[in-house]
Amino acid sequence: MPEIKELVKDLADKHGRNRESLLPILQGIVTEERFISDVAMAEVARELDMSAALVYGTATFYSFLDTEPRGKYVIRLCKTITCDMKGKRQILKIIEDLLKINVGETTKDKNFTLLETNCLGWCHKGPAMLINDEAFTELDEDKVTEIIGDYMRNV
Amino acid sequence: MPNKKLKRVDIIFSEDCVYKDVLTDGLKKSNEAILKEILDSGLRGRGGAGFPTGLKWKFTSQETEEEKYVVCNADEGEPGTFKDREILTRVPLKVFGGMAICAKVIGAKHGYIYLRGEYQFLRADLDKAIEEFHAYLKEIGFDFQIHILMGSGAYICGEESALFESMEGKRGEPRNKPPYPTISGFRNKPTVINNVETLVYAFMICRIGAGKFQELGTTDSRGSKVFSISGDTPIAGIYELELGMLLEDFVEEFGDGDTKAVQVGGASGFCVPRKKFKDTIIGFEGVPTGGSMMLFNSSRSMYNVLKNYVEFFEEESCGQCTPCRVGCQQLKKGIEAIKKGEKSAHYLDTLQKLADTMKVTSKCGLGQSVANSFSSIVDNFKEEMIY
Numbered sequence: 001m002p003e004i005k006e007l008v009k010d011l012a013d014k015h016g017r018n019r020e021s022l023l024p025i026l027q028g029i030v031t032e033e034r035f036i037s038d039v040a041m042a043e044v045a046r047e048l049d050m051s052a053a054l055v056y057g058t059a060t061f062y063s064f065l066d067t068e069p070r071g072k073y074v075i076r077l078c079k080t081i082t083c084d085m086k087g088k089r090q091i092l093k094i095i096e097d098l099l100k101i102n103v104g105e106t107t108k109d110k111n112f113t114l115l116e117t118n119c120l121g122w123c124h125k126g127p128a129m130l131i132n133d134e135a136f137t138e139l140d141e142d143k144v145t146e147i148i149g150d151y152m153r154n155v
Numbered sequence: 156m157p158n159k160k161l162k163r164v165d166i167i168f169s170e171d172c173v174y175k176d177v178l179t180d181g182l183k184k185s186n187e188a189i190l191k192e193i194l195d196s197g198l199r200g201r202g203g204a205g206f207p208t209g210l211k212w213k214f215t216s217q218e219t220e221e222e223k224y225v226v227c228n229a230d231e232g233e234p235g236t237f238k239d240r241e242i243l244t245r246v247p248l249k250v251f252g253g254m255a256i257c258a259k260v261i262g263a264k265h266g267y268i269y270l271r272g273e274y275q276f277l278r279a280d281l282d283k284a285i286e287e288f289h290a291y292l293k294e295i296g297f298d299f300q301i302h303i304l305m306g307s308g309a310y311i312c313g314e315e316s317a318l319f320e321s322m323e324g325k326r327g328e329p330r331n332k333p334p335y336p337t338i339s340g341f342r343n344k345p346t347v348i349n350n351v352e353t354l355v356y357a358f359m360i361c362r363i364g365a366g367k368f369q370e371l372g373t374t375d376s377r378g379s380k381v382f383s384i385s386g387d388t389p390i391a392g393i394y395e396l397e398l399g400m401l402l403e404d405f406v407e408e409f410g411d412g413d414t415k416a417v418q419v420g421g422a423s424g425f426c427v428p429r430k431k432f433k434d435t436i437i438g439f440e441g442v443p444t445g446g447s448m449m450l451f452n453s454s455r456s457m458y459n460v461l462k463n464y465v466e467f468f469e470e471e472s473c474g475q476c477t478p479c480r481v482g483c484q485q486l487k488k489g490i491e492a493i494k495k496g497e498k499s500a501h502y503l504d505t506l507q508k509l510a511d512t513m514k515v516t517s518k519c520g521l522g523q524s525v526a527n528s529f530s531s532i533v534d535n536f537k538e539e540m541i542y
Binding site: 021027058061080126 | 231233234274304305307308310324325326383384386393449459463470
Protein backbone atom coordinates (compact mmCIF):
# COMPACT_ATOMS: atom_id res chain seq x y z
CA MET A 1 0.00 0.00 0.00
CA PRO A 2 2.13 2.84 -1.29
CA GLU A 3 -0.44 5.53 -0.30
CA ILE A 4 -0.22 4.62 3.38
CA LYS A 5 3.57 4.65 3.20
CA GLU A 6 3.48 8.09 1.71
CA LEU A 7 0.91 9.40 4.16
CA VAL A 8 2.93 8.16 7.15
CA LYS A 9 6.09 9.68 5.73
CA ASP A 10 4.36 13.02 5.16
CA LEU A 11 2.95 13.01 8.67
CA ALA A 12 6.33 12.13 10.16
CA ASP A 13 7.97 14.94 8.17
CA LYS A 14 5.42 17.31 9.65
CA HIS A 15 5.28 16.08 13.27
CA GLY A 16 8.72 14.54 13.75
CA ARG A 17 9.93 11.02 14.40
CA ASN A 18 10.09 10.78 18.18
CA ARG A 19 7.72 9.37 20.76
CA GLU A 20 5.88 12.69 21.10
CA SER A 21 5.07 12.61 17.38
CA LEU A 22 3.21 9.32 17.68
CA LEU A 23 -0.18 10.66 18.73
CA PRO A 24 -0.32 13.50 16.17
CA ILE A 25 0.70 11.02 13.43
CA LEU A 26 -1.98 8.50 14.44
CA GLN A 27 -4.52 11.34 14.57
CA GLY A 28 -3.42 12.42 11.10
CA ILE A 29 -3.98 8.90 9.74
CA VAL A 30 -7.50 8.84 11.19
CA THR A 31 -8.27 12.23 9.63
CA GLU A 32 -7.26 10.91 6.20
CA GLU A 33 -8.30 7.27 6.37
CA ARG A 34 -10.94 7.25 9.17
CA PHE A 35 -9.12 4.33 10.82
CA ILE A 36 -5.64 2.94 11.43
CA SER A 37 -5.07 -0.40 9.70
CA ASP A 38 -2.53 -3.01 10.80
CA VAL A 39 -0.45 -2.06 7.78
CA ALA A 40 -0.56 1.59 8.79
CA MET A 41 0.51 0.75 12.35
CA ALA A 42 3.43 -1.33 11.08
CA GLU A 43 4.41 1.50 8.79
CA VAL A 44 4.34 4.04 11.63
CA ALA A 45 6.49 1.69 13.72
CA ARG A 46 9.01 1.41 10.89
CA GLU A 47 9.06 5.14 10.16
CA LEU A 48 9.48 6.09 13.84
CA ASP A 49 11.78 3.18 14.59
CA MET A 50 9.74 1.79 17.47
CA SER A 51 8.04 -1.53 18.08
CA ALA A 52 4.69 -2.19 16.39
CA ALA A 53 3.34 -3.32 19.78
CA LEU A 54 4.03 0.13 21.15
CA VAL A 55 2.14 1.76 18.30
CA TYR A 56 -0.73 -0.70 18.69
CA GLY A 57 -0.83 -0.20 22.47
CA THR A 58 -1.06 3.55 22.09
CA ALA A 59 -3.60 3.54 19.25
CA THR A 60 -6.00 1.15 20.98
CA PHE A 61 -5.99 3.22 24.18
CA TYR A 62 -7.85 6.10 22.55
CA SER A 63 -11.48 5.70 21.50
CA PHE A 64 -11.15 8.15 18.59
CA LEU A 65 -8.16 6.29 17.14
CA ASP A 66 -10.18 3.57 15.48
CA THR A 67 -8.31 0.44 14.53
CA GLU A 68 -11.23 -1.20 12.76
CA PRO A 69 -12.45 -0.15 9.32
CA ARG A 70 -14.76 2.87 9.50
CA GLY A 71 -16.96 4.61 6.99
CA LYS A 72 -16.18 7.90 5.30
CA TYR A 73 -18.45 9.56 7.84
CA VAL A 74 -18.25 8.43 11.44
CA ILE A 75 -21.33 9.35 13.44
CA ARG A 76 -20.87 9.46 17.21
CA LEU A 77 -24.04 9.96 19.17
CA CYS A 78 -23.65 11.11 22.77
CA LYS A 79 -25.00 8.54 25.23
CA THR A 80 -24.48 10.46 28.49
CA ILE A 81 -27.50 10.72 30.77
CA THR A 82 -28.55 14.27 29.86
CA CYS A 83 -28.66 13.49 26.12
CA ASP A 84 -30.40 10.22 26.97
CA MET A 85 -33.06 12.15 28.90
CA LYS A 86 -33.68 14.41 25.91
CA GLY A 87 -34.50 11.55 23.56
CA LYS A 88 -31.21 10.08 22.41
CA ARG A 89 -32.69 6.57 22.06
CA GLN A 90 -35.27 7.77 19.57
CA ILE A 91 -32.58 9.60 17.59
CA LEU A 92 -30.45 6.45 17.54
CA LYS A 93 -33.40 4.43 16.22
CA ILE A 94 -34.02 6.97 13.45
CA ILE A 95 -30.38 6.93 12.33
CA GLU A 96 -30.32 3.11 12.44
CA ASP A 97 -33.42 2.99 10.26
CA LEU A 98 -32.11 5.58 7.80
CA LEU A 99 -28.73 3.90 7.36
CA LYS A 100 -30.08 0.38 7.84
CA ILE A 101 -27.35 -0.55 10.29
CA ASN A 102 -27.13 -1.11 14.03
CA VAL A 103 -24.98 0.91 16.36
CA GLY A 104 -21.34 -0.21 16.01
CA GLU A 105 -21.74 -1.12 12.35
CA THR A 106 -20.66 0.36 9.01
CA THR A 107 -22.85 0.59 5.94
CA LYS A 108 -22.03 -1.82 3.09
CA ASP A 109 -21.00 1.05 0.83
CA LYS A 110 -18.48 2.10 3.55
CA ASN A 111 -19.93 5.58 3.72
CA PHE A 112 -21.23 5.63 7.32
CA THR A 113 -20.28 4.18 10.66
CA LEU A 114 -22.64 4.63 13.61
CA LEU A 115 -21.18 4.72 17.11
CA GLU A 116 -22.13 5.91 20.56
CA THR A 117 -19.74 7.99 22.62
CA ASN A 118 -19.39 9.54 26.06
CA CYS A 119 -20.18 13.15 26.92
CA LEU A 120 -19.58 15.46 23.95
CA GLY A 121 -19.95 18.62 26.05
CA TRP A 122 -23.30 19.77 24.64
CA CYS A 123 -25.46 18.75 27.62
CA HIS A 124 -27.59 21.92 27.49
CA LYS A 125 -28.38 21.23 23.84
CA GLY A 126 -28.92 17.50 23.78
CA PRO A 127 -29.26 15.17 22.06
CA ALA A 128 -25.93 15.83 20.36
CA MET A 129 -23.75 14.00 17.85
CA LEU A 130 -20.53 14.40 15.95
CA ILE A 131 -20.22 13.54 12.26
CA ASN A 132 -16.46 13.30 11.86
CA ASP A 133 -15.41 16.57 13.55
CA GLU A 134 -18.60 18.55 13.13
CA ALA A 135 -21.05 18.86 16.03
CA PHE A 136 -24.84 18.74 15.65
CA THR A 137 -27.06 19.60 18.61
CA GLU A 138 -30.68 19.79 19.76
CA LEU A 139 -31.54 16.90 17.50
CA ASP A 140 -35.14 15.91 16.96
CA GLU A 141 -36.76 13.61 14.44
CA ASP A 142 -36.96 16.18 11.63
CA LYS A 143 -33.55 17.66 12.20
CA VAL A 144 -31.65 14.36 12.34
CA THR A 145 -33.52 13.04 9.29
CA GLU A 146 -32.57 16.13 7.35
CA ILE A 147 -28.90 16.05 8.43
CA ILE A 148 -28.40 12.36 7.67
CA GLY A 149 -30.39 12.77 4.44
CA ASP A 150 -28.07 15.58 3.33
CA TYR A 151 -25.00 13.47 4.01
CA MET A 152 -26.51 10.48 2.19
CA ARG A 153 -27.20 12.57 -0.89
CA ASN A 154 -23.73 14.09 -0.90
CA VAL A 155 -21.51 11.06 -0.48
CA MET B 156 -21.28 28.59 58.19
CA PRO B 157 -23.05 31.49 56.51
CA ASN B 158 -24.06 30.79 52.97
CA LYS B 159 -24.37 33.20 50.09
CA LYS B 160 -27.45 34.15 48.13
CA LEU B 161 -27.54 33.09 44.53
CA LYS B 162 -25.95 35.86 42.53
CA ARG B 163 -25.04 36.10 38.86
CA VAL B 164 -21.60 37.48 38.16
CA ASP B 165 -19.89 38.73 35.02
CA ILE B 166 -16.12 38.32 35.21
CA ILE B 167 -15.11 35.55 32.82
CA PHE B 168 -17.01 36.73 29.77
CA SER B 169 -16.97 40.42 30.67
CA GLU B 170 -16.44 42.49 27.55
CA ASP B 171 -15.37 45.52 29.49
CA CYS B 172 -11.77 44.34 29.35
CA VAL B 173 -9.14 44.72 26.67
CA TYR B 174 -6.87 41.71 26.98
CA LYS B 175 -3.91 43.67 25.65
CA ASP B 176 -4.14 46.22 28.48
CA VAL B 177 -4.49 43.57 31.17
CA LEU B 178 -1.60 41.61 29.70
CA THR B 179 0.74 44.60 29.35
CA ASP B 180 -0.02 45.76 32.89
CA GLY B 181 0.32 42.23 34.23
CA LEU B 182 3.65 41.62 32.56
CA LYS B 183 5.01 44.88 34.00
CA LYS B 184 4.39 43.74 37.58
CA SER B 185 7.03 41.85 39.53
CA ASN B 186 6.63 38.08 39.88
CA GLU B 187 6.28 38.51 43.63
CA ALA B 188 3.48 41.01 43.19
CA ILE B 189 1.56 38.72 40.82
CA LEU B 190 2.04 35.70 43.08
CA LYS B 191 0.86 37.70 46.07
CA GLU B 192 -2.22 38.82 44.18
CA ILE B 193 -3.17 35.27 43.10
CA LEU B 194 -2.45 33.83 46.55
CA ASP B 195 -4.39 36.58 48.33
CA SER B 196 -7.35 36.12 46.02
CA GLY B 197 -7.83 32.59 47.36
CA LEU B 198 -8.38 31.29 43.81
CA ARG B 199 -8.62 27.49 43.74
CA GLY B 200 -8.52 25.28 40.65
CA ARG B 201 -11.77 25.33 38.70
CA GLY B 202 -11.41 21.88 37.15
CA GLY B 203 -12.84 20.19 40.22
CA ALA B 204 -9.99 19.29 42.55
CA GLY B 205 -9.59 22.83 43.88
CA PHE B 206 -5.87 23.10 44.59
CA PRO B 207 -4.85 26.71 45.37
CA THR B 208 -3.68 28.19 42.07
CA GLY B 209 -1.19 30.59 43.64
CA LEU B 210 0.59 27.73 45.38
CA LYS B 211 0.98 25.79 42.12
CA TRP B 212 2.53 28.86 40.51
CA LYS B 213 4.72 29.56 43.54
CA PHE B 214 6.06 25.99 43.84
CA THR B 215 6.89 25.86 40.14
CA SER B 216 8.54 29.29 40.22
CA GLN B 217 10.83 28.04 42.99
CA GLU B 218 12.17 25.15 40.89
CA THR B 219 15.62 25.78 39.45
CA GLU B 220 15.28 23.74 36.21
CA GLU B 221 15.78 25.84 33.10
CA GLU B 222 12.98 24.26 31.08
CA LYS B 223 9.47 24.75 32.53
CA TYR B 224 5.99 24.61 31.02
CA VAL B 225 2.49 26.01 31.38
CA VAL B 226 -0.22 23.57 30.38
CA CYS B 227 -3.86 24.48 29.89
CA ASN B 228 -6.10 21.51 30.60
CA ALA B 229 -8.88 21.72 28.00
CA ASP B 230 -9.74 18.03 28.14
CA GLU B 231 -13.17 18.80 29.49
CA GLY B 232 -14.84 15.40 29.68
CA GLU B 233 -16.79 15.23 32.92
CA PRO B 234 -20.40 14.38 32.03
CA GLY B 235 -22.50 17.52 32.29
CA THR B 236 -19.62 19.96 31.81
CA PHE B 237 -19.37 22.24 28.79
CA LYS B 238 -18.09 25.55 30.22
CA ASP B 239 -14.53 25.24 28.88
CA ARG B 240 -15.83 24.90 25.33
CA GLU B 241 -17.83 28.09 25.86
CA ILE B 242 -14.84 29.92 27.38
CA LEU B 243 -12.52 28.84 24.56
CA THR B 244 -15.12 29.91 22.01
CA ARG B 245 -15.91 33.31 23.49
CA VAL B 246 -12.76 34.52 25.25
CA PRO B 247 -9.77 32.49 24.03
CA LEU B 248 -7.43 35.49 24.33
CA LYS B 249 -8.08 35.71 28.07
CA VAL B 250 -7.08 32.04 28.40
CA PHE B 251 -3.83 32.73 26.53
CA GLY B 252 -3.33 35.85 28.67
CA GLY B 253 -3.54 33.74 31.84
CA MET B 254 -1.00 31.34 30.37
CA ALA B 255 1.39 34.15 29.47
CA ILE B 256 1.24 35.71 32.93
CA CYS B 257 1.81 32.30 34.52
CA ALA B 258 4.74 31.77 32.12
CA LYS B 259 6.30 35.04 33.26
CA VAL B 260 5.95 34.10 36.93
CA ILE B 261 7.40 30.60 36.64
CA GLY B 262 9.86 31.33 33.83
CA ALA B 263 8.42 29.28 30.96
CA LYS B 264 8.90 29.89 27.25
CA HIS B 265 6.32 27.40 25.99
CA GLY B 266 2.70 26.78 26.85
CA TYR B 267 0.49 23.92 25.68
CA ILE B 268 -3.24 23.60 25.36
CA TYR B 269 -4.41 19.99 25.52
CA LEU B 270 -7.73 20.12 23.72
CA ARG B 271 -10.12 17.17 23.77
CA GLY B 272 -10.71 15.48 20.40
CA GLU B 273 -14.43 16.14 20.68
CA TYR B 274 -13.64 19.86 20.32
CA GLN B 275 -11.61 19.55 17.11
CA PHE B 276 -14.06 21.98 15.48
CA LEU B 277 -12.70 24.77 17.72
CA ARG B 278 -9.22 24.25 16.36
CA ALA B 279 -9.26 26.58 13.35
CA ASP B 280 -10.54 29.57 15.37
CA LEU B 281 -8.11 28.85 18.20
CA ASP B 282 -5.18 28.69 15.78
CA LYS B 283 -6.20 32.07 14.39
CA ALA B 284 -6.49 33.56 17.89
CA ILE B 285 -3.08 32.17 18.82
CA GLU B 286 -1.58 33.82 15.75
CA GLU B 287 -3.03 37.16 16.81
CA PHE B 288 -1.78 36.60 20.36
CA HIS B 289 1.73 35.70 19.23
CA ALA B 290 1.84 38.83 17.09
CA TYR B 291 0.99 40.95 20.12
CA LEU B 292 3.58 39.20 22.30
CA LYS B 293 6.18 39.93 19.66
CA GLU B 294 5.13 43.57 19.59
CA ILE B 295 5.62 43.93 23.35
CA GLY B 296 8.76 41.78 23.30
CA PHE B 297 7.62 38.91 25.49
CA ASP B 298 9.12 35.55 24.58
CA PHE B 299 6.38 32.94 24.91
CA GLN B 300 4.71 30.52 22.51
CA ILE B 301 1.46 28.59 22.75
CA HIS B 302 0.93 25.22 21.06
CA ILE B 303 -2.16 23.05 20.79
CA LEU B 304 -2.08 19.28 21.26
CA MET B 305 -5.20 17.23 20.58
CA GLY B 306 -6.71 14.48 22.68
CA SER B 307 -8.45 11.51 21.10
CA GLY B 308 -11.48 10.67 23.16
CA ALA B 309 -10.07 9.46 26.48
CA TYR B 310 -11.72 10.92 29.60
CA ILE B 311 -8.82 9.84 31.80
CA CYS B 312 -6.49 12.26 30.00
CA GLY B 313 -8.15 15.07 31.96
CA GLU B 314 -6.24 13.69 34.95
CA GLU B 315 -3.10 15.81 34.94
CA SER B 316 -0.44 13.12 34.92
CA ALA B 317 -2.34 11.06 32.32
CA LEU B 318 -2.53 14.26 30.27
CA PHE B 319 1.27 14.61 30.36
CA GLU B 320 1.66 10.99 29.28
CA SER B 321 -0.69 11.65 26.37
CA MET B 322 1.19 14.83 25.43
CA GLU B 323 4.33 12.70 25.34
CA GLY B 324 2.69 10.37 22.82
CA LYS B 325 1.90 7.56 25.22
CA ARG B 326 -1.18 5.80 26.54
CA GLY B 327 -2.97 8.14 28.91
CA GLU B 328 -2.23 6.22 32.08
CA PRO B 329 -1.91 8.26 35.29
CA ARG B 330 1.49 8.36 36.98
CA ASN B 331 2.28 7.73 40.61
CA LYS B 332 2.22 10.84 42.78
CA PRO B 333 4.40 12.28 44.18
CA PRO B 334 6.27 13.77 42.42
CA TYR B 335 3.65 16.39 41.61
CA PRO B 336 3.65 18.37 38.34
CA THR B 337 5.17 21.45 39.99
CA ILE B 338 8.36 19.36 40.29
CA SER B 339 7.96 16.84 37.49
CA GLY B 340 5.23 17.31 34.90
CA PHE B 341 5.38 17.47 31.10
CA ARG B 342 8.69 15.91 29.92
CA ASN B 343 9.40 15.47 33.65
CA LYS B 344 10.02 19.21 33.93
CA PRO B 345 8.38 21.56 36.43
CA THR B 346 4.94 22.33 35.04
CA VAL B 347 1.94 24.39 36.01
CA ILE B 348 -1.20 22.70 34.78
CA ASN B 349 -4.41 24.70 35.16
CA ASN B 350 -7.95 24.30 33.95
CA VAL B 351 -9.14 26.68 31.18
CA GLU B 352 -11.40 28.58 33.58
CA THR B 353 -8.72 28.88 36.28
CA LEU B 354 -6.38 30.59 33.81
CA VAL B 355 -9.04 33.15 32.90
CA TYR B 356 -9.75 33.89 36.57
CA ALA B 357 -6.03 34.30 37.25
CA PHE B 358 -5.87 36.72 34.31
CA MET B 359 -8.92 38.65 35.52
CA ILE B 360 -7.57 38.83 39.08
CA CYS B 361 -4.59 40.70 37.62
CA ARG B 362 -7.13 43.21 36.38
CA ILE B 363 -9.73 43.49 39.15
CA GLY B 364 -7.36 42.72 42.05
CA ALA B 365 -7.46 40.09 44.75
CA GLY B 366 -9.67 42.25 46.97
CA LYS B 367 -12.52 42.45 44.50
CA PHE B 368 -12.39 38.69 43.82
CA GLN B 369 -12.28 37.92 47.55
CA GLU B 370 -15.43 39.88 48.20
CA LEU B 371 -17.24 37.12 46.36
CA GLY B 372 -17.79 33.65 47.78
CA THR B 373 -16.97 32.21 51.19
CA THR B 374 -13.81 31.59 53.24
CA ASP B 375 -13.22 28.19 51.63
CA SER B 376 -14.55 29.07 48.19
CA ARG B 377 -13.52 32.52 47.11
CA GLY B 378 -14.89 34.15 44.02
CA SER B 379 -17.29 32.95 41.39
CA LYS B 380 -17.46 29.97 39.06
CA VAL B 381 -18.87 29.09 35.68
CA PHE B 382 -21.62 26.48 36.00
CA SER B 383 -22.79 24.12 33.25
CA ILE B 384 -26.46 23.53 33.93
CA SER B 385 -28.35 20.73 32.21
CA GLY B 386 -31.01 18.07 32.65
CA ASP B 387 -34.55 18.89 33.77
CA THR B 388 -34.34 22.66 33.69
CA PRO B 389 -36.16 25.12 31.45
CA ILE B 390 -33.03 27.30 31.21
CA ALA B 391 -30.09 24.96 30.58
CA GLY B 392 -26.83 26.69 29.75
CA ILE B 393 -23.75 28.45 31.09
CA TYR B 394 -24.03 30.71 34.14
CA GLU B 395 -21.35 32.42 36.16
CA LEU B 396 -22.45 32.40 39.80
CA GLU B 397 -20.97 33.42 43.13
CA LEU B 398 -19.71 30.40 45.08
CA GLY B 399 -21.22 29.39 48.40
CA MET B 400 -24.92 29.44 47.53
CA LEU B 401 -27.39 26.94 48.94
CA LEU B 402 -28.50 24.21 46.58
CA GLU B 403 -32.06 25.11 47.55
CA ASP B 404 -31.66 28.58 46.05
CA PHE B 405 -30.01 27.11 42.99
CA VAL B 406 -32.91 24.73 42.41
CA GLU B 407 -35.38 27.54 43.01
CA GLU B 408 -33.72 29.46 40.16
CA PHE B 409 -32.94 26.68 37.71
CA GLY B 410 -35.28 23.79 38.56
CA ASP B 411 -38.52 22.97 36.78
CA GLY B 412 -40.56 22.93 40.01
CA ASP B 413 -40.31 19.17 40.40
CA THR B 414 -36.59 18.63 41.02
CA LYS B 415 -35.97 15.35 42.81
CA ALA B 416 -32.18 15.36 42.85
CA VAL B 417 -29.18 17.29 41.59
CA GLN B 418 -25.95 15.63 40.56
CA VAL B 419 -23.28 18.11 41.60
CA GLY B 420 -19.88 17.70 39.92
CA GLY B 421 -20.76 15.23 37.17
CA ALA B 422 -20.46 11.46 37.22
CA SER B 423 -17.54 11.72 39.64
CA GLY B 424 -19.46 14.12 41.90
CA PHE B 425 -22.28 13.71 44.40
CA CYS B 426 -26.00 13.21 44.07
CA VAL B 427 -27.98 15.42 46.44
CA PRO B 428 -31.64 14.47 47.04
CA ARG B 429 -34.41 17.01 47.56
CA LYS B 430 -34.48 16.66 51.34
CA LYS B 431 -30.87 17.84 51.57
CA PHE B 432 -31.16 20.87 49.25
CA LYS B 433 -31.55 23.29 52.15
CA ASP B 434 -28.40 22.07 53.97
CA THR B 435 -26.10 21.81 50.97
CA ILE B 436 -23.68 24.59 50.13
CA ILE B 437 -22.15 24.62 46.65
CA GLY B 438 -18.46 25.12 47.26
CA PHE B 439 -15.45 23.44 48.80
CA GLU B 440 -16.97 23.52 52.30
CA GLY B 441 -20.05 21.68 51.04
CA VAL B 442 -20.31 19.88 47.73
CA PRO B 443 -17.68 21.08 45.25
CA THR B 444 -18.13 21.00 41.50
CA GLY B 445 -16.02 21.50 38.41
CA GLY B 446 -19.14 23.16 37.04
CA SER B 447 -21.43 20.27 36.20
CA MET B 448 -24.95 20.57 37.62
CA MET B 449 -27.44 17.99 36.32
CA LEU B 450 -31.01 18.31 37.49
CA PHE B 451 -33.40 15.36 37.64
CA ASN B 452 -37.15 15.64 38.17
CA SER B 453 -39.46 13.02 39.64
CA SER B 454 -40.09 11.36 36.28
CA ARG B 455 -36.47 10.12 36.19
CA SER B 456 -35.27 6.74 37.37
CA MET B 457 -32.19 7.16 39.53
CA TYR B 458 -31.29 3.58 38.68
CA ASN B 459 -30.92 4.63 35.04
CA VAL B 460 -28.82 7.61 36.12
CA LEU B 461 -26.50 5.44 38.21
CA LYS B 462 -26.26 2.78 35.51
CA ASN B 463 -25.30 5.44 32.97
CA TYR B 464 -22.53 6.72 35.27
CA VAL B 465 -21.19 3.25 36.09
CA GLU B 466 -21.11 2.32 32.40
CA PHE B 467 -19.25 5.54 31.75
CA PHE B 468 -16.59 4.72 34.35
CA GLU B 469 -16.29 1.13 33.19
CA GLU B 470 -15.50 2.36 29.68
CA GLU B 471 -13.24 5.20 30.68
CA SER B 472 -11.19 3.39 33.35
CA CYS B 473 -7.68 3.20 31.88
CA GLY B 474 -7.36 -0.36 33.16
CA GLN B 475 -3.99 0.20 34.75
CA CYS B 476 -4.91 -0.53 38.38
CA THR B 477 -7.05 -3.47 39.47
CA PRO B 478 -9.43 -1.77 41.95
CA CYS B 479 -10.71 0.61 39.29
CA ARG B 480 -10.64 -1.77 36.31
CA VAL B 481 -12.38 -4.69 38.04
CA GLY B 482 -14.33 -2.55 40.49
CA CYS B 483 -16.18 -0.63 37.78
CA GLN B 484 -17.11 -3.86 35.99
CA GLN B 485 -18.38 -5.47 39.18
CA LEU B 486 -20.40 -2.42 40.22
CA LYS B 487 -22.15 -2.46 36.88
CA LYS B 488 -22.83 -6.21 36.93
CA GLY B 489 -23.92 -5.94 40.54
CA ILE B 490 -26.59 -3.28 40.15
CA GLU B 491 -27.93 -5.02 37.03
CA ALA B 492 -28.20 -8.33 38.92
CA ILE B 493 -30.05 -6.70 41.81
CA LYS B 494 -32.46 -4.98 39.46
CA LYS B 495 -33.20 -8.28 37.72
CA GLY B 496 -33.71 -10.03 41.05
CA GLU B 497 -30.75 -12.34 40.55
CA LYS B 498 -29.13 -10.94 43.70
CA SER B 499 -30.82 -9.96 46.95
CA ALA B 500 -31.08 -6.36 48.09
CA HIS B 501 -28.36 -7.04 50.67
CA TYR B 502 -25.88 -7.29 47.84
CA LEU B 503 -26.06 -3.49 47.62
CA ASP B 504 -24.12 -3.37 50.91
CA THR B 505 -21.39 -5.53 49.39
CA LEU B 506 -21.23 -3.20 46.39
CA GLN B 507 -21.01 -0.19 48.71
CA LYS B 508 -18.02 -1.81 50.42
CA LEU B 509 -16.43 -2.38 47.02
CA ALA B 510 -16.93 1.28 46.12
CA ASP B 511 -15.35 2.31 49.44
CA THR B 512 -12.38 0.01 48.75
CA MET B 513 -11.97 1.59 45.31
CA LYS B 514 -11.90 4.98 47.00
CA VAL B 515 -8.86 4.11 49.12
CA THR B 516 -7.00 1.79 46.76
CA SER B 517 -7.37 3.20 43.24
CA LYS B 518 -4.34 4.91 41.78
CA CYS B 519 -5.97 8.10 40.53
CA GLY B 520 -8.97 10.34 40.90
CA LEU B 521 -11.12 8.36 38.48
CA GLY B 522 -11.30 5.16 40.52
CA GLN B 523 -11.29 7.11 43.77
CA SER B 524 -14.32 9.15 42.83
CA VAL B 525 -16.60 6.39 41.50
CA ALA B 526 -17.76 5.88 45.09
CA ASN B 527 -19.00 9.50 45.24
CA SER B 528 -21.86 9.06 42.84
CA PHE B 529 -22.34 5.37 43.60
CA SER B 530 -22.79 5.78 47.35
CA SER B 531 -24.73 9.03 47.20
CA ILE B 532 -27.24 7.61 44.70
CA VAL B 533 -27.57 4.19 46.38
CA ASP B 534 -27.89 5.71 49.88
CA ASN B 535 -30.57 8.16 48.90
CA PHE B 536 -32.54 6.12 46.37
CA LYS B 537 -32.17 2.57 47.63
CA GLU B 538 -35.70 1.49 46.71
CA GLU B 539 -35.18 2.63 43.11
CA MET B 540 -32.11 0.40 42.87
CA ILE B 541 -34.05 -2.69 43.98
CA TYR B 542 -37.56 -2.41 42.53
